[in-house]
Amino acid sequence: MTNLEIAELLRKVAAAYLVLNENRFRIIAYERAADSVEHLTSEVKDMWDDGKLEDIPGVGGGIASQLNELFRTGKSKHWNEVLSQVPQAIFPLLLVPGLGPKKAYTLVTELKLKDANTVIPDLEKAAKAGKIAPMEGFGDKSQSVILDSIAIYKRGQIKENRMPLPYADEIARELIAHLKKVPGVIRVDALGSLRRQVSTIGDIDIAVATDKPEPVISQFVKFSHQKIVDQGGSGATLLLSNGRQADLRVQSQKAYGAMLQYFTGSKNHNIRLRELALTKGMSLSEHGIKSVRTGKLTKYATEEAFYKAIGLSYISPELREDRGEIEASRNGTLPKPIMLDDMKGDLHVHSSYDLEPSHDLGKNSVAELMTKASDLGYAYLGFSDHNPGITNHSKEKIIDIMKRRREKYEQLYTSWKNSVQKRTRLAEDSKSRRAQYFLMCEVDILPDGKLALPDEALEYVDAVIVSVHSSFTQPKAQTTERLVRALTSHPKVRILGHPTGRLLGSREGIDADWKEVFTVAKAHDIALEINAYPERLDLPDTLVYDAVKMGIRLCIDTDAHAVEHMDLMRYGISVARRGWASAHDIVNTLEYNEFYKWLARKS
DNA sequence: GCCGTTTTCGGCCCGACTGTTTTCAGTCG
Numbered sequence A: 001m002t003n004l005e006i007a008e009l010l011r012k013v014a015a016a017y018l019v020l021n022e023n024r025f026r027i028i029a030y031e032r033a034a035d036s037v038e039h040l041t042s043e044v045k046d047m048w049d050d051g052k053l054e055d056i057p058g059v060g061g062g063i064a065s066q067l068n069e070l071f072r073t074g075k076s077k078h079w080n081e082v083l084s085q086v087p088q089a090i091f092p093l094l095l096v097p098g099l100g101p102k103k104a105y106t107l108v109t110e111l112k113l114k115d116a117n118t119v120i121p122d123l124e125k126a127a128k129a130g131k132i133a134p135m136e137g138f139g140d141k142s143q144s145v146i147l148d149s150i151a152i153y154k155r156g157q158i159k160e161n162r163m164p165l166p167y168a169d170e171i172a173r174e175l176i177a178h179l180k181k182v183p184g185v186i187r188v189d190a191l192g193s194l195r196r197q198v199s200t201i202g203d204i205d206i207a208v209a210t211d212k213p214e215p216v217i218s219q220f221v222k223f224s225h226q227k228i229v230d231q232g233g234s235g236a237t238l239l240l241s242n243g244r245q246a247d248l249r250v251q252s253q254k255a256y257g258a259m260l261q262y263f264t265g266s267k268n269h270n271i272r273l274r275e276l277a278l279t280k281g282m283s284l285s286e287h288g289i290k291s292v293r294t295g296k297l298t299k300y301a302t303e304e305a306f307y308k309a310i311g312l313s314y315i316s317p318e319l320r321e322d323r324g325e326i327e328a329s330r331n332g333t334l335p336k337p338i339m340l341d342d343m344k345g346d347l348h349v350h351s352s353y354d355l356e357p358s359h360d361l362g363k364n365s366v367a368e369l370m371t372k373a374s375d376l377g378y379a380y381l382g383f384s385d386h387n388p389g390i391t392n393h394s395k396e397k398i399i400d401i402m403k404r405r406r407e408k409y410e411q412l413y414t415s416w417k418n419s420v421q422k423r424t425r426l427a428e429d430s431k432s433r434r435a436q437y438f439l440m441c442e443v444d445i446l447p448d449g450k451l452a453l454p455d456e457a458l459e460y461v462d463a464v465i466v467s468v469h470s471s472f473t474q475p476k477a478q479t480t481e482r483l484v485r486a487l488t489s490h491p492k493v494r495i496l497g498h499p500t501g502r503l504l505g506s507r508e509g510i511d512a513d514w515k516e517v518f519t520v521a522k523a524h525d526i527a528l529e530i531n532a533y534p535e536r537l538d539l540p541d542t543l544v545y546d547a548v549k550m551g552i553r554l555c556i557d558t559d560a561h562a563v564e565h566m567d568l569m570r571y572g573i574s575v576a577r578r579g580w581a582s583a584h585d586i587v588n589t590l591e592y593n594e595f596y597k598w599l600a601r602k603s
Numbered sequence B: 001g002c003c004g005t006t007t008t009c010g011g012c013c014c015g016a017c018t019g020t021t022t023t024c025a026g027t028c029g
Helices: A003-019 A024-039 A044-049 A061-073 A077-084 A101-110 A119-128 A140-154 A165-180 A213-220 A253-264 A267-279 A303-309 A325-331 A366-375 A395-423 A455-460 A476-487 A514-523 A541-550 A563-578 A592-599
Strands: A185-191 A204-210 A225-231 A235-240 A245-251 A282-285 A288-291 A345-349 A380-383 A436-444 A463-467 A493-496 A527-531 A554-557
Touching (some): A003 A024, A003 A061, A024 A267, A044 A061, A101 A119, A119 A140, A140 A225, A165 A245, A185 A253, A204 A213, A213 A245, A267 A325, A345 A436, A345 A554, A476 A493, A476 A514, A514 A541, A527 A563, A541 A554, A554 A563
Parallel strands (some): A436 A463, A493 A527, A527 A554
Antiparallel strands (some): A225 A235, A282 A288
16 A cells, blocks of 8 residues: 555544534644655654654554554454544545535535545536525535536546645746746745655745735736635635646734744644643644733744744754654754765766667766856766666676777876866866866676676776666565675775666655665675656665665765756755755765765775 | 653644534545
């Protein structure tokens, strides 16, 4: 069962409990657990394997024991029993915007809609026949709203899948530019999961600081949309033309710090924070902090002041996931998250040099990539082209290709260096801005764990990145053994590339015992890659968190296949920050000499 | 059902908006 399926099941149980008028805190507990599971980046099943279900925020003994039964036997008797007490037809209706468990229940019972498979068209028919308006608690307006919502639902225009972070960035940029045109706008920020830099984004959340809300809100609802979901004096919600939802909140500049904090979330972080504040007699909201005793509201212009008022040091948005950051802030043990400026090199770029690989070549030349590395202020660049294909080359041929490659790269680098020197002969700092290179190779880990490059060929590289590019669905034990074998196969193996092999939205990662793989990586001083390529963002942040806790080295690479991809480093930084990584956890923050020592195992 | 620097019992985040209502329930984030 995937996390999404588990979250859906927990939500169904919560909905059933709501219909059954069960204790409201039990319902909230299920919803909180569902949220938590949905946003988890490691698989619940893996956590069950490790006996760590109760490490999931919001999952305690009760839910954990049902999950245990679910994984063991394929079902939970207790949850099935709960679900069977309500009409099954209510569940599809929950996907229609504006319909929750109570309304859905009233509709299916009063209108006698029994078939879960046809309940949505059946409800549409009833609405068109005017049968909803006379019902108690409904009216003409709600009848037509239901019809509109069903129409949107049927067009399939509500995107349920989350999108990779960079795509959401693009939409947010357009929205921000649109809002900045309004006079009186002091600040516009993308908040929510975007500001927390989560790898995949559902809705786009935007906040505006202004003393004149009305023109901002009316400009917002002019942005290309298919529906205004709601609109009020402090914000609005749109269903955009592309099927994504966008939320706007406006706040005065004086109280903007509280708004930033509230609207950045995560939800569970905010709940935890508000619970803590209550113990100190403070009630938190997007308007500021209210004294429970006197009811007096204090406003905060900055988040730093807001956190300070609760007795906490500032917590970076990427850390706000209820993973212990509030306690760490209190104890002064928060990490100092890595920054883009800390990076001294990129170890995983593909050039257009053709070594007859089994996978794709890069688009740009060695010179173009070196120039880009220098422009980015890097001290070094690692060329990690894919190994030559093994099905169409003999072993001797592969060794020959790798040998010639070494010679050719040396020529290409020297001629680039000379041309740079010629152009900048007069510039004082020209030498310090010239990046150096490492000749590496990205070597396939074959299904049995052997490397797709003979040992003799490894003589012609400084180091290799090993990566899985095939057989993604092997059983867990086999995959684990495969990775361990690859990591321990040769001293020049220094980096495990995009470790899980996931592709966001299209491919699950491989299933491995990560704790065991990490233990081997640590013992052999092999760095785990955080691949910044937008569809990868791999290692996932939760595994980064585990790796950092274990004291394993990481490296952040772009896997660039073109010069412009080298700008994507910042997304890898986001993943690292979300995993509580500091500069000292990341091997390619080392200066050239130190890094060279690490790469060549001379330290 | 979860959870703990006042607690293993007794609390449980906070507010906006909408529609159908004369004070509130439902839904959402």
